[in-house]
Amino acid sequence: MREPxxxxxxxxxxxxxxxxxxxxxxxxxxxxxxxxxxxLADRLDGLVRLYRTESIERAVDGLAEFVVLKRSRAAAQRxxxxxxxxxxxxxxxxxxxxxxxxxxxxxxxxxxxHPYGPASPYIPTLIDLEERLRDLDRDSPFLRNxxxxxxxxxxxxxxxPLPSALDFLDEALRAFxxxxxxxxxxxxxxxxxxWFADENGxxxxxxxxxxxxxxxxxxxxxxxxxxxxxxTHIEARLRFVRVLLELNDLDAAxxxxxxxxxxxxxxxxxxxxxxxEGELRQRQGNYExxxxxxxxxxAKSAQAQSARVARAHLEHAMGSRADAAAxxxxxxxxxxxxxxxxxxYVRGQLWHFDGHLRRLRLMVRR
Amino acid sequence: xxxxAAGALAFTLIVAPAAQTPRFRSNVAVVRVDALVTDGRxxxxxxxxxxxxxxxxxxxxxxxxxxxxTLPLNIFCVLDxxxxxxxxxxxxxxxxxxxxxxTLTGGxxxxxxxxxxxxxxHTRLTGDRDRxxxxxxxxxxxxxxxxxxxIFAGLALREADEGRPLMLLFSDGKDTASWLSASKVIDAxxxxxxxxxxxxxxxxxxxxxxxxxxxxxxxQRPSLIERAAEHFLxxxxxxxxxxxxxxxxxxxxxxxxxxxxxxxxxxxxxxYQPTDVAAxxxxxxxxRLRGRSGQVKARRGYADSR
Numbered sequence: 001m002r003e004p005x006x007x008x009x010x011x012x013x014x015x016x017x018x019x020x021x022x023x024x025x026x027x028x029x030x031x032x033x034x035x036x037x038x039x040l041a042d043r044l045d046g047l048v049r050l051y052r053t054e055s056i057e058r059a060v061d062g063l064a065e066f067v068v069l070k071r072s073r074a075a076a077q078r079x080x081x082x083x084x085x086x087x088x089x090x091x092x093x094x095x096x097x098x099x100x101x102x103x104x105x106x107x108x109x110x111x112x113x114h115p116y117g118p119a120s121p122y123i124p125t126l127i128d129l130e131e132r133l134r135d136l137d138r139d140s141p142f143l144r145n146x147x148x149x150x151x152x153x154x155x156x157x158x159x160x161p162l163p164s165a166l167d168f169l170d171e172a173l174r175a176f177x178x179x180x181x182x183x184x185x186x187x188x189x190x191x192x193x194x195w196f197a198d199e200n201g202x203x204x205x206x207x208x209x210x211x212x213x214x215x216x217x218x219x220x221x222x223x224x225x226x227x228x229x230x231x232t233h234i235e236a237r238l239r240f241v242r243v244l245l246e247l248n249d250l251d252a253a254x255x256x257x258x259x260x261x262x263x264x265x266x267x268x269x270x271x272x273x274x275x276x277e278g279e280l281r282q283r284q285g286n287y288e289x290x291x292x293x294x295x296x297x298x299a300k301s302a303q304a305q306s307a308r309v310a311r312a313h314l315e316h317a318m319g320s321r322a323d324a325a326a327x328x329x330x331x332x333x334x335x336x337x338x339x340x341x342x343x344x345y346v347r348g349q350l351w352h353f354d355g356h357l358r359r360l361r362l363m364v365r366r
Numbered sequence: 367x368x369x370x371a372a373g374a375l376a377f378t379l380i381v382a383p384a385a386q387t388p389r390f391r392s393n394v395a396v397v398r399v400d401a402l403v404t405d406g407r408x409x410x411x412x413x414x415x416x417x418x419x420x421x422x423x424x425x426x427x428x429x430x431x432x433x434x435x436t437l438p439l440n441i442f443c444v445l446d447x448x449x450x451x452x453x454x455x456x457x458x459x460x461x462x463x464x465x466x467x468x469t470l471t472g473g474x475x476x477x478x479x480x481x482x483x484x485x486x487x488h489t490r491l492t493g494d495r496d497r498x499x500x501x502x503x504x505x506x507x508x509x510x511x512x513x514x515x516x517i518f519a520g521l522a523l524r525e526a527d528e529g530r531p532l533m534l535l536f537s538d539g540k541d542t543a544s545w546l547s548a549s550k551v552i553d554a555x556x557x558x559x560x561x562x563x564x565x566x567x568x569x570x571x572x573x574x575x576x577x578x579x580x581x582x583x584x585x586q587r588p589s590l591i592e593r594a595a596e597h598f599l600x601x602x603x604x605x606x607x608x609x610x611x612x613x614x615x616x617x618x619x620x621x622x623x624x625x626x627x628x629x630x631x632x633x634x635x636x637x638y639q640p641t642d643v644a645a646x647x648x649x650x651x652x653x654r655l656r657g658r659s660g661q662v663k664a665r666r667g668y669a670d671s672r
Contacts (some may be wrong), residue, residue, distance in 0.1 A: 201540055201594025202548035203514065275545075305485055306545040309515045312522055313546055316554055321522070328522040332485040343483045343510070343543050 040066075040075030048093055051100040052365050063104045067121035076125040080132050091133070095142050096364040098129040102146070103357075106153055115160065127165060139175045142363050144182070147172035148349070149356035151185045155192055155348035183226035184236040185349050190219035191243055192348035205248045205283075219243045227256070234264040238272050238345075245279055253280050268341040271300045275307050275342065282314055290314055305331050306342035396430070397422070399636045400530060400561050400607055401653050401664035402629065409632040410660050411435075418636055418662075421652040423643045431637040438473030439630070440491055440529035441466070442560070444520040445505070446537035448482040452507040455567065455615050459536060462619030463502040466534070466627060467495050477523060478502060481516035482509030483543040491525060513537055513595075514544035514551045517602065521551075521558050531560040532630050533608075534623065538567040538615060540595035548598045555605050556648075557669045561633075562608040563626045564599050567615045607665040636664075646670050 044066060051059035066072055105122040109115040133143055147168055154162055169186055176182040194200055194215040206216060220243045226236035237256060244253040257277055264270050278293030291314065297307035308331030316324035344351045403410045415429040445459060470476060470493065478488040478501045488501035517535060524531045555562060603610045611622055636653065643649065650667040
């Protein structure tokens with residue numbers, strides 16, 4: 001006889017478990033007294049303390065069991081209101097609670113193909129916690145970092161956008177209107193959405209005044225404000241220039257690179273600055289300057305391919321086929337696994353995710 | 367006429383420096399046009415120069431040579447190995463490559479370039495089948511999709527020799543990581559004589575149950591070919607005189623690859639020396655049949671890059 005398929009076995013297993021649970025569990029469950037609201041609130045308090053002081057993994061697992069309980073949200077709201085903690089500790093406890101909910105929901109969103117169902121029990125309390133913390137101190141360093149962390153997470157799951165209820169960008173901009181990191185994150189969001197937009201399938205720069213460039217215009221405006229807030233912020237400036245190139249505004253891009261701040265000791269940022277400047281010079285018809293910029297990028301990253309592709313394309317367009325072939329061969333013959341800064345750049349704020357998470361954990365874990 | 371010379375000069379159109387004349391003279395350059403002639407879907411064989419009419423920028427040209435199934439092939443296999451190809455599709459891809467390698471004959475050569483976000487040239491053009499087989503076996507799937515960059519790299523690898531350049535491109539998704547834009551790649555394709563055949567698989571990745579997929583592939587944007595991506599692939603094939611074959615990920619690639627190669631072998635290579643046309647710039651080419659019915663598919667023109 002043929003072995004049943006994996007899917008058939010999965011279905012059979014699920015049906016068997018469901019039957020067993022429906023037969024065995026009800027009398028057993030009926031025998032258990034239902035936890036009271038204060039007991040549930042204590043349970044959540046314990047999970048948050050576990051997250052703060054011991055095991056993040058165990059706290060996340062425990063929360064998964066907690067959030068599916070009928071009165072978990074009510075219990076969480078009771079827990080918010082427990083007045084016995086000194087105020088400073090209470091705030092850290094609430095911050096840790098927000099982190100626990102954020103990490104738990106984030107893991108589901110990250111791992112599941114269709115996260116809406118499994119993630120939904122976490123959403124109301126996460127929103128409640130953010131609001132409660134905002135009421136306590138709307139421009140606290142913790143909230144600033146959390147907004148940036150949550151935005152970076154949103155960029156990681158851009159193909160499965162978070163529901164609008166979990167969009168805190170407007171809150172971040174209201175609380176930190178002149179913060180260059182927050183403004184850059186906002187600009188980066190719209191740049192990223194443009195990158196993945198269906199109408200941008202060809203990745204060509206927009207012709208002047210083209211329709212459907214609203215995402216790019218919003219990106220440009222936030223990034224312009226980010227650069228104005230901190231002219232030395234190299235990533236904000238890089239993204240500003242890149243968006244201007246996408247909008248075909250070469251004059252504005254030229255102005256934005258004509259500053260001593262268009263350089264960075266960070267090799268990733270320095271590589272991208274040279275790459276973008278090469279593109280700018282090429283589109284301005286200054287091929288010698290473009291070659292210099294691409295060469296400068298190549299010198300900064302031995303394994304990066306984007307600058308080599310750009311340089312080879314320039315040679316090819318100018319009719320130097322042999323040179324183009326040589327550059328391509330040099331660039332694609334290695335089996336390196338090193339990341340090209342360009343590939344990371346196009347994922348928006350994702351590259352900051354780990355840093356934000358680390359900082360937030362440090363703030364709440366004692 | 368020696369075809370080696372024709373191949374070396376084709377589309378580079380090398381002429382004596384400081385030439386004063388704005389028009390091509392005889393004996394300065396040979397242009398080679400790869401053309402598929404079909405009656406419906408079936409390739410037509412047995413045609414000679416007398417059966418073709420070729421115009422360069424509207425000017426009727428004298429055809430000096432027509433070759434059919436005689437010239438060796440230079441096949442640039444440019445294969446998408448992004449995360450969405452992981453599993454069964456990758457096995458299909460390797461099987462297709464293996465079948466293709468088995469059919470190489472005589473002076474045929476192949477190169478293998480794979481791409482995810484990173485491009486990797488596993489082997490340059492070679493007739494060494496063992497080397498090609500071991501290169502194809504070693505391929506792994508991971509990462510996002512730098513489709514445009516990979517196509518450009520494949521075009522740039524074209525070597526100036528007598529072999530007929532074919533790019534066999536396989537992809538199951540839209541671009542997510544390239545530096546170059548689609549227009550730049552189309553322009554580059556127009557500047558070469560590489561014929562691009564594309565096997566575009568519509569991935570069912572979004573429909574697969576999660577437990578059959580790895581974590582890395584779950585993180586990828588579902589790689590369904592969207593309208594813009596399809597349009598780009600059709601534009602690319604059209605610009606180079608090639609063709610797009612849309613398939614689903616379950617269809618064995620072996621048969622598609624072999625059919626594609628078979629069709630490519632049964633194309634004509636038409637050579638002519640441009641006469642009475644202005645040198646430089648874009649030259650539109652129009653190839654038609656004379657005295658019989660059928661469809662001709664060839665590149666739309668070439669760039670004289672002097």
